[in-house]
Amino acid sequence: MNNRKWLFAEVVAWILFLIAIFGIPFLAIQFRYNLNAGVSDNFVDISARNDEEDKNSGEWIINKSTLPVGYDEINNPIIYVKKGETIKFSLNAMDQVHGFAFSEPGIEIDREIIPGKAEIVEFYADKSGEYKIICSINCGLGHHGMLMKIIVL
Numbered sequence: 001m002n003n004r005k006w007l008f009a010e011v012v013a014w015i016l017f018l019i020a021i022f023g024i025p026f027l028a029i030q031f032r033y034n035l036n037a038g039v040s041d042n043f044v045d046i047s048a049r050n051d052e053e054d055k056n057s058g059e060w061i062i063n064k065s066t067l068p069v070g071y072d073e074i075n076n077p078i079i080y081v082k083k084g085e086t087i088k089f090s091l092n093a094m095d096q097v098h099g100f101a102f103s104e105p106g107i108e109i110d111r112e113i114i115p116g117k118a119e120i121v122e123f124y125a126d127k128s129g130e131y132k133i134i135c136s137i138n139c140g141l142g143h144h145g146m147l148m149k150i151i152v153l
C-alpha cells in the first residue's frame with residue numbers, strides 16, 4: 001500500500017474511534033431516556049368532589065398515591081415527582097362532571113371526568129417546576145376551590 005492509502009485508512013480509523021467514544025454513550029443515554037419516558041410505576045388515584053350545597057367543599061381527594069403527597073395551608077394536595085418520570089392518574093368524579101386540567105400554557109391535559117367511569121391520564125414530568133391543576137368544568141359553588149399542585153423536582 002502506498003502512503004496515501006495508509007493516510008486514508010488512518011483517517012477512517014480515527015473517525016470510527018471518535019464515533020465509538022462519543023456516539024455510543026450518547027445513543028445509550030438517548031435509549032435509556034426513551035425507555036424511561038412513559039414507563040412508570042407512579043400511580044395516583046384521585047376523586048373529584050364538590051357538594052353544591054357547600055361552597056367550601058370543592059376538592060381533589062387523593063385516595064392512593066405511590067408518590068409523596070403533601071398539603072398546603074388550605075389543605076389542597078401537592079404531589080411530588082422526580083423530573084423525567086411519568087405519573088399515571090386514575091380520576092373519578094364522586095358527584096357530577098368535573099374537568100381535570102393543567103392550567104399551564106403548553107400542557108394540553110384537560111380531561112372530562114364523568115361519575116361512574118375512571119379516567120386514566122398520564123403526565124410526563126419532563127421539566128422541573130410547579131404545575132397547577134384546576135377543575136375546568138364549572139361544577140357550582142366550590143368549583144374554584146378545586147386546586148391541586150404537582151411539583152416536579
Ligand SMILES: [Cu+2]
Pocket residue numbers: 048050097098099135136137138139143146
Ligand atoms: Cu369541578
